[in-house]
Amino acid sequence: MRWVVKILALIGVVIIVSMLTFLMTDLLPGDPAEVIAGSNASDPAFVHKIRQELNLDDPLPVRYVHWAGAALHGDFGRSLEQNSEPISDKLRRTIPNTVQLLLLAEIVSIIVAVPIGVYSGYRANGKFDKVTTGVAFLLLATPAFVSGVVLIAIFSVSTHLLKIQFQPISEVGVVESLKTSIMPVACISVGIIAVYVRLLRTDMIATLQEDFVLNARAKGLKSRYILFRHALRPSSFSLLTVAGINLGTLIGGSVIVEQLFSINGVGNLLVQSISSRDIATVQVIVLIISVTYVAVNFLVDLLYSSLDPRIRRG
């Protein structure tokens, strides 16, 4: 019963989000056809063509159903510049690059943050903990475009270790592509690592006070075993929740980083489409990102209860 309610809520949110996204064109002052035409609005023939193609004379709800129905089938319409290209083609080119960045950033963040967070919590207020807390505070104050220019200045300009230009897997193969991903991924990860370390540290300190940890220690188990086998799992819940919410930060970070390292990704496409006032493409990208965001947080909710038996029973 609980799950039925949750899934219904998920569907409801997705529908409302898609409605709001669809409304973007009608929220603009003036004729939607001219708005969609963007820089070509002065051409009456083009505006007329758009009106025909998008059935703009139909009432709003009818148009929404058409648009959403087509989107469900993977048909996102055409980009409405003069050389109109199907939006799905643009997405096919850009999504792999962005997904590569986001996955790598999430993996790197967790791999780096978990041991640091666990150890700072274990030796809370020790030297290591004080240093990591300080560093985490500094990293939190570093936006992606600041860490980005610093990284470029150090690794590309001064030492020539890494190339600035990102190269996708499809063009140069996995190894080369991963090499060019190092800096962009590092940029996105720094802030997230700081958040994860702080969270995990706090939760770890709380878990290590529990009786079962004392029991494990009394049995003579090794510290490492206690930390990673007994204490990590119950300490990782807020980390998991935040990992879901952080997808938003990740996407935001990737928009910046894609610009900084000239990566042909979704964020770059979004910014370009905004600049050229190609609202049709902007709508589709906003829709896809928000639905992914909502869905991932729903999955995190699912995972949460499978990790924590108390929630499953409760």
Place this chain on the structure above:
Amino acid sequence: MADTEIIASSVEAEPASPDDGGFKKRRLGLAFWIPAAWVLLVVFGAVFANILPLKPPNVPDKCAQFVAPQFDLSTGKETIPTYPPNTTIEGVRADLCTADSRPSAKPSSTHWLGTDTNARDTFSRLVHGARVAMIAGVATIAVGLLVGGTIGLIAGYYRGRTETALMAVVDIMLAFPTLVLALAIVAVLGRGLTNACIAITVVAIPAFARITRANTLTYAEREFVTAARVMGAKNTRIMMREILPNVIFPVVAFALVAIAVAIVAEGSLAFLSLSVKDPQASWGQMILDGRSDIENSPHVALIPAAAMFVTVLCFNLLGDQFRQIFNVRDAAL
């Protein structure tokens, strides 16, 4: 006032950590004064940017055209033109111009922080950029605090259907990743500083609604609220005089951190060329400008990046100090 006494006594009764001397000692620490001084400096620059004796921020150095290296096609060498003494071209003493006036010049006595890729004075642009950063940080958060705070206060106090309806709106807004929502708003409104600020404000409102509601919930059931109600106080009075003074401190602590986030958000939009229009200076736009020539002169991008980093760090530190002073728990966020 009774409410301030409650806060003062609760702070004295339970200091954040037992080993420091309590309220007064912490408040006067360097961790407060250094960031406060920097923030004051930035605010000073932002307010008086037009009055201060700065070089024009949006015009290239007049000397730049006279000291640009000339590429000689016949010899294939770069030469720097020289002028006889007392040469005046277009009202500029060309013979007194130095290489310090070139685009992307290093810091010198002429240009304290060097020039950008268009030979404009970086220091002057930094100070004028501080104005943009402060408008984007303070104005957006002030409005976001007012609107979001009101929503949160009403939702947390009245509960029931009002709360469900208000929080549903807030949750829908949170269904969009923040930067994407801001970008969508800018896409609808068009680029420009005002529109960027509107976008940041809209994005800030749900965060403030949530934190204010969470704090209101903890006070709405307290005895002094019941006492006020028994004495016949109206709802508005209870909210304004009993709950608000308690809720305001954690929310202000959050606002200081939110200012930092808003400054970064404006910087991000400017970095994506969606905020200020050329030639107006914004730190994010200056970093973008420096990015184009980062291979040859990284300092053009690094200087505004440093300004942004320090400012954001200072607001975070101030927010942290506030949180410690008023014992705000992270859980409330």
